[in-house]
Structure formats: C-alpha cells, structure tokens
Amino acid sequence: MEGSKERIVLNIGGVRYETYSSTLQTFPGTKLCNLTEPHAPSIYDYDPATKEFFFDRSAEIFGYVLNYYRTKHFHCPIDICRSVLEEELAFWEINETQLAPCCWLKLNSKEVQPEDFNVWDENEQTDDQCLIVQTERRDFSWRARWQPKIWDIFEKPFSSFSAKCLAFVSLLFIVGIVIIFCEETKAQFEFFTANFTSVGYSEVSHNDHAPYYHQAAYLLHLELFCVLWFTFEFSVRFCVCPDKKLFFQNPLNVVDFLSLFPVYIELFVAGQIQGMPSLGLWLGFVRIVYLLKLLKISKLIETPLILRVLCYTFKSILREICILLMILAFETLFFGSLFFYGELLGSHPSYRGELYFTDILICFWWALITLTTVGYGDIIPLTTAGQVMAALAAVFGMLTIIIPIPIFLVKFKSYYDIAIFKQRLKRSKKL
Incomplete structure (x- = not known):
C-alpha cells in the first residue's frame, strides 16, 4: 500500500509532473511503468538532488499521456500534428490505436499523410533530371550542348519564345487534323450506308453498281501534310529524349506514335482497299487517336492543377474503384438473371406478345443500364415480377453509385489542399 502511494516526479521539457507510482503501473x-522499477535511476536521466526524472520531450503532449494513465482514456488536442503525436507516442511506448474514437475521427478528418504530400515532388522528377545528369558529364560535343535546348523547345512551351511559337504551330496542326478527321467520316458513312447495308454487311458486294470507297484526294493530302509535321516533331523529340524508356512510358507519346500510321497505311494499300472495303472503316477507327492528341493542349497550361489533382485522386482510390466495379459486375449478373426469369415466369400463359429481350445477355445489358441510372428504355419490364426486379435494380444501383462519392470527395479535397499549399510555397520562394 505504501509502494502504491509513492510519488514520482517527472521533469518533461522543464515542466514538472508529480504522480503516484501506482498510476504509472497502470500499463505494464x-x-x-519502468520508471517505478528500483533500477530505473541508473537507466534514465535521474537527478538525486531534486529526485526527479528528466526527459527532453514535449510537455504539452505528455500531459495527455499522463492523463491516459490516470483515466485509461487517451485524448489529444485538436491542433496537434499527426506525425508529432505518433513520434511522442512511440517514445513513450504507447500504441496509437489507444486513441479515443472522438479524437481519432477529428484527427483523421484533417489528416494528410507525408507520402501524399511528397507525391507532388516525386512526380515532378521528370526527364529534366536526366538531362541535368547528362550535361554534368564531361562531354562537350554539339549533342551535349544542344540536346537540353532542343528538348526544352519541344517539351516546355513556356521556356522561351521559340517554344511558344512551336507549341502554337503544333496546336494548329492538331486542330487541323481533327477537322480533317471529321470531314473524312462523311465519306465513310456514305460508303457504309450505300454498300454494306445493301449486301447485308458482306465484305465484297456482288452488285456491279455498288459504290466504291473513295476518299477525297485533297483531304488525304492535307492529312498527309499534317502527319509529316507530326513525324518530324516526334522524330526530333525522340532523338533528343534523355531516356527512351521513360519517353514511351508517357501515354501521350504512345498516342503520337500510333497517329503516324493510318494515313501511311491507306496510301500503301490504296489500290487494294476496294477489295477490302472494311479496311477503310478500320483505318477510320484507328484515326480516333487524332482526338487523343488534343490532350496535349494541357501542356499549354502552365500549371494544370485540376488535372493533376484528379489524376492523383484516382490513383489513391484505385483499390476502391476496383471493388466498386466488382460489386457492379455482380449486381449486373444478379439482377439481369432475376429480370430474365422474372419476365419468363411472370408472363401469363395466355400472353402472346413478344418480350423485349431474346436471351440473358440482353438482360445483362438492361441490368447495367438500369444500375447506372441511365435507363434508355429500349428494354422495359412487362410483368409484375419484372417491374419489381427493375425497381430493386434501380435502388441498388443508386446506392452503389452514391456511397463511394464521399470517399472521392475527401481524397480530392486532401490532394487539392496539398496542391494549393505547394503553389503558395513556390510563389513565396520566388519572392
């Protein structure tokens, strides 16, 4: 009993705390708790004159730690940094899971992990660092001197006046090739409606008067002119690229590479395309990569903040997105099957009308459209059982879509706050 009433004095960063030894023995x-052992003065910083243990730690947080030993409920101040709290708890050998639920929720609602904060700096380590490494080498050839300059002209639109002019010219070619692509689709649609539909989608028409696939010559020449510019631009960028592997890991560079082939293939098989009419349509389909080149406009924006925030947000919730897709796939199969058999079993024997589906795959299509709350109306339930299944599918689909939205919003706000802070920090450094 006397041992439990023994008092122990703790000096934490200049602030004295006095408590009973029994209080410190609450968590062995x-x-x-080790401070109550007889050999503790020989292990820790103990002052025999004042009879107190000294620890050069945060006195503010220790007050909450000592209160945890007294009440067995660990609370923390709202304005404390999560990293500092974890460091102090690790020093006092206390598990952070002991934090009270009320404080845990408040602390995690404003939590920003260090790895989330540093992701911006890691993603800014681009090919420029590779160029710096190369220029540091003792190579005084013309390539070593001109490579960084050419790379900046083609990759950094705001680095110089020449880079701005080149970016503007490239943008004109991209807009031009998109307009040409839209004009070429008219001839493809006319050929398809006039030839394919009349012969039941056969590859070669047996009708002697069937129209030939013919693309306007001026459109093909204009497209070739644009692609020649893209070929020149891609070749220069590839030659001066500091790291060829990283170059092709960029999706925009892959799009640039694929966009070079359609017009060359069409020119190469120009004489044989009449024997393979579907080839012209497939080449038109491949030309969709021209539209993806419009994404390069983002380079003309000096700081595409929203795009970067969205990218990092989707990466951080990729696991949740996969789980959501799995749930959606299960619901599609489940409600599609229920709708299929509900319509069949719910039909009255005297019913002579035709149902809106022919097999269960069409029902899966209906289930997916209903779960995503699109509801085209091409397939509708005719029986009472089918209508009940449709109502359940609509309700579950709405819940499936609504529930993940808060997760996305929380992550987006977290990354957006980090991005804003980073921008302000850069501006303050420039000043």
Missing part, C-alpha cells in the same frame, strides 16, 4: 511494459 511501457516506459513510464
């Missing part, structure tokens, strides 16, 4: 195995 921790550092504060």
